[in-house]
Amino acid sequence: REIGVGTAHSKIILMGEHAVVYDYPAIALPFPAVKVKTTARHSNRDYIELDCQYFVGDISMAPSILLNIVKAIELTLETFELGQPSLSIKIISDIPQERGMGSSAAVSVSVVRAIADLFKVELSDYQLQFIVNQAEVIAHQSTSGIDTLMTSSAQPIIYRKSLAPHHFELNIPAYLIVADSGQAGQTRSAVQHVAELRKRKPLFVDNSMKTIGQFVHQAYQMIAQKNVIELGRLMTYNHYYLNQLGVSNTHIDKIVNAAWMAGALGAKLTGSGRGGCLIALAESKQKARKIARAMREAGAVQTWYLNLES
Ligand code: MEV
Numbered sequence: 001r002e003i004g005v006g007t008a009h010s011k012i013i014l015m016g017e018h019a020v021v022y023d024y025p026a027i028a029l030p031f032p033a034v035k036v037k038t039t040a041r042h043s044n045r046d047y048i049e050l051d052c053q054y055f056v057g058d059i060s061m062a063p064s065i066l067l068n069i070v071k072a073i074e075l076t077l078e079t080f081e082l083g084q085p086s087l088s089i090k091i092i093s094d095i096p097q098e099r100g101m102g103s104s105a106a107v108s109v110s111v112v113r114a115i116a117d118l119f120k121v122e123l124s125d126y127q128l129q130f131i132v133n134q135a136e137v138i139a140h141q142s143t144s145g146i147d148t149l150m151t152s153s154a155q156p157i158i159y160r161k162s163l164a165p166h167h168f169e170l171n172i173p174a175y176l177i178v179a180d181s182g183q184a185g186q187t188r189s190a191v192q193h194v195a196e197l198r199k200r201k202p203l204f205v206d207n208s209m210k211t212i213g214q215f216v217h218q219a220y221q222m223i224a225q226k227n228v229i230e231l232g233r234l235m236t237y238n239h240y241y242l243n244q245l246g247v248s249n250t251h252i253d254k255i256v257n258a259a260w261m262a263g264a265l266g267a268k269l270t271g272s273g274r275g276g277c278l279i280a281l282a283e284s285k286q287k288a289r290k291i292a293r294a295m296r297e298a299g300a301v302q303t304w305y306l307n308l309e310s
Contacts, residue, residue, distance in 0.1 A: 004040040004118025008109035010101040011150035012178060012279060012306070013270050015238050016216040017100075018194055018245060020144040022206075023161045024213030027220060028150040029170065031178065033304045036093035036106045038114040043088040048073060054093035054107065064138070064188075065097060065104050072108035072135040073115065079131060080121045089114065096302075098184035100271015105147035108132045128152055143187075158220050168220075171310045174228040174265070175288035177280040181252055182301035185275030190247050193274075197246060208241050215241075232265025232281040239268030247273030251299055256280075258298035262291040 009032040016026025036054070043049060050069065069091070077083070089111065095103040112131050116123035132148040146159050155167040198205040215234045222231040239256055242248055248256075252269050259267035259280035264287075267280035280295065282288040285305070292303040 002042065002118065004114045004116070006038045006040070006110040006113025006115070006117055008036050008106040008113070008151045010034045010095045010103065010106055011147060012101070012176070012277070013146065014156075014176075014279070015219050015235060015268075016212060017269075017271055017273070018191070018242065018247060019209040019212040019216070020146055020159065020161065021191060021194070022209045024209050025158055025160045025216045025220075026144070026146055027156065027158050027216055027223075028146055029156045029176075029306070030150060030154055031101065031304075031306065032154075033178075033306070034095045034101065036091065036095055036103075036110045038089060038091045038107075038110040040090075040111075040114040040118040041088045042118070043086045045086050045088075047086060049088045051088070051090040052093075054091060054095070054097065054103075065107060067138045068104050068108055068135045069111055071138050072111050072131060075131045075134055076112045076115045079127060080116070080119060082115075082119055082121075087115070087118075096180055096277075098186055098276065099180055100185060100187070100269075100273070100276035102147035102151045102271075105132055105136055106151035108135045109148065109152045125152075143191075158216070168223075169310070170223060170308055172223055172226045172228055172231070172308045173283065174231075174308045175282045175285055176306040176308055177259070177264075177282060177288050177292045177295065178270070178304045178306060179255060179259075179278045179280070179292065179295040179300035180302040181255060181275055181278060182299065183249075183251055183275030185272055187272035190272035190274045194245055194247065205245065208245055212238060212241050228265055228281065228283055235266030235268045235279070235281060236260070239266075242269055242273055249274055251275075252278060255295050255298045255300050258294040259291050262294035263287055264291045
């Protein structure tokens with residue numbers, strides 16, 4: 001039987017979340033430790049059957065991702081003029097939802113790829129980005145597009161909304177610890193919070209965004225120079241600014257503090273915040289283990305490692 005297969009991975013924002021919505025740069029990395037796979041087959045029913053097996057995290061979040069998936073299917077069928085076929089689509093995802101890992105974008109990327117594969121149509125990067133970003137608007141309302149780009153690409157990027165994404169090689173002698181705070185953080189409400197704060201305190205928010213943009217620019221240079229100590233410091237500065245923008249919380253700050261106390265070169269929230277995931281930088285695997293343990297003791301429910309030396 002014919003079968004279409006599509007995959008995508010999770011993503012981590014190293015620096016620049018939120019500011020990226022306002023056209024400042026952000027650096028993002030692929031995070032292949034958690035992934036999603038979708039299969040699509042023709043079926044003899046007269047509707048599209050959707051079988052979703054994903055790591056839900058918080059069950060109350062499930063409907064928004066479903067709307068996202070339905071939109072992605074609809075737009076794919078429309079783009080390639082495939083009519084209204086009977087399909088059986090099965091999604092299996094181990095990306096935790098609402099954790100700033102790009103789960104909704106990754107699921108849509110894999111669904112679009114699976115349908116394109118089943119019908120053997122050539123899917124350009126532009127078409128993929130366009131469809132998934134439209135679907136993302138359903139879940140997140142306003143989006144910079146960084147999640148879509150990063151969940152469908154294998155190489156780190158430095159990204160600005162108004163410019164073409166620039167892929168680069170990340171090869172520094174360090175480990176990144178990714179920790180799940182265990183709290184759901186809704187991108188939509190965090191992005192909305194910043195937008196509302198900006199209405200009330202435009203100068204403060206604009207200056208913060210500008211400074212975060214400068215940190216990201218410097219971080220990119222530090223990566224090129226393999227200066228992990230300075231990179232860690234910039235990550236920590238970035239966290240302070242995110243905290244001031246009101247997208248951290250006491251639970252996240254406690255875990256960030258634990259990482260610093262355990263010897264992290266830098267630590268911050270990643271993604272939209274107000275829950276979700278955190279990252280910390282360590283100069284060795286041994287240090288990374290110690291930091292990860294401290295982060296779990298402070299309340300993180302799961303930790304992963306990413307070796308940044310390729
Ligand atoms: C979400 O992963 C990152 C945010 O900057 C939102 C976006 O860029 O769309 C918070």
